Amino acid sequence: MAIIGEIIHTTTYRYAxxxxxxxxxxMFLPRRGASTRLLRWSAQTNLSCKVHWVTDSRSNTVTVIDIGEPGTELTFTFRVRGIYFGIKGLESFPLEARAEEVPVQYTPDEWTDLAGYLRPHADDPDGSHAAWTKSFVAGDQDQTADVLRRLLGSFRNEFNYRSRDAEGTQSPAETLRTKSGTCRDFAWLMIETLRRLGFAARFVSGYLYDSALDGGAVGMTGSGATHAWVQVFLPGAGWLDYDPTNSLSAGFDLIPVAIARHPGQAIPLAGSWLGDAGDYQGMSINVAVHKIGEMLDPSEG
Structure with a gap:
């Protein structure tokens, strides 16, 4: 079964x-692939503008918007409608023998292709991150599935989600020290931990589909905004999704928009304005991801 869904993503900036x-x-357009078919999309602002589309070096779609007039309010409205194919309850996956234990044995070609996702980027000045990383392996080797399960569980049991107004992503060391952060913070800590264990891992920005919201119930953490999680490359299975904020993997829930080596390469919306510093009065973001229908997966017909 496939979901026909709609995403409406609105961001408003206000000035005195x-x-x-x-x-x-x-970056708002879901990545095209075997699991996603886009039907239509649009990018609009309340001020006159020119819009064009480009792809970056990682094949993410970037919408470039030039604003043609001044204003006290700037609103971006992004809309997408598409078909999303997913698998519910995917808890096991096939792995090649060389990927069943930590550290994973990548081939020379894989090392070349994955080099940017294997090297840790963040500093670990006091060694606390290295010590925490070692706690997830019992010895020199351990089962890959068990290590990933323990790592995902640690965020559920030891960390607290905390939203904040400040832009950017915390360092892994800060997230580990405070045991709190946003979805982007949790994803970045998990990525850097996986890299220290020898896994190729990358940052993913996108949307979270929460079926509970369709019925008016309380949603998962991160719904109603853009979301971030992790992809890990495992030979035999490929790139697999892990969401440390909600302990999710695969399924219909995670809709990728942008992939990156680090969070700074996957910012949902960025730009500049010219005026007095005191003119800025804040921003608001609203993201709605809704199912509007279902259809039979062609592969099942």
């Missing part, structure tokens, strides 16, 4: 008096 705007770049 009219300011001028530089070019803005947005």
């Amino acid at each position: 008096k009219p300011v001028t705007f530089g070019t803005h770049r947005a």
